[in-house]
Amino acid sequence: MQLTTNQQRVLATLQQSSRPLSAYKILERLKSEGFKAPTQIYRALGCLAERGLVHRLESLNAYVRCAPPSTEQGVRAFAICDSCGHVDEFIVPSLNRYLGTWMKQNVFSLGSSTIELHGKCATCSKLDRTSDS
């Protein structure tokens, strides 16, 4: 199925942003295009998330455009820079294996997983070091 106009606009807004946006931030940016209520944003985000085009970052209550979905199999993870907001989405193949071991020992049938790493990206770490005394 094609994306609706609203979904396209929400997706474009996320695409253009260098950092995750909360639903209300997206709303602000789309007020000028006629959006008025959070429902409209949440509805679009819901559909986009179902299709894997955006992800919700639980630890930020915010949303990001999916990085070009790789063909790799594994668990999705996000590395989030707390300084600049940059998010790096990647797949952890072997974590799957490790968690697999844990799940066998503990009988747990896995649905979805949330893996969000907070820290500093390379750029921000460098800035820190150069501004050190």
Place this chain on the structure above:
Amino acid sequence: MQLTTNQQRVLATLQQSSRPLSAYKILERLKSEGFKAPTQIYRALGCLAERGLVHRLESLNAYVRCAPPSTEQGVRAFAICDSCGHVDEFIVPSLNRYLGTWMKQNVFSLGSSTIELHGKCATCSKLDRTSDS
């Protein structure tokens, strides 16, 4: 430092619960003991979390009593049963090893991490199978 009365009551409430509780759920249960406003709960939760006695589950906006802190070193993870709410806290010994490829290619100085797995616990999986047609 000793826990204050409020902290003890919040901790006890979490301890007695078989599933994670939101701050407002805790408040409800403690209304009878004189608690009136969310601030009181959040303050207690803040202190308890600093000491590692409770954890916040980002994907649920809820809090759990820390499982007896093991001596193991590593990153904390949670397996959450979406049916019964049971939470199993465990340690991923060396996350770095599993993030291997990504870590090598990406400089990222890790601060805190959120790992929350959703699915079904052993008990609930069994129930499913016995109630199958």
Place this chain on the structure above:
DNA sequence: CCCACAAATGTTACGTTATAACATGCCAAA
């Protein structure tokens, strides 16, 4: 004992995030 100070607690108000419920408009099949 009494004051001064700090820490904990109480109270009110507000900000942010998310959903429920119902109304309206749009398009395509019968």
Place this chain on the structure above:
DNA sequence: TTTGGCATGTTATAACGTAACATTTGTGGG
């Protein structure tokens, strides 16, 4: 053209979280 679906719009409210300031409590020095 009617009708049924689904996307959209609109209003209201629920759920989660914090800021700011008042009050109490407990402790050590005078």
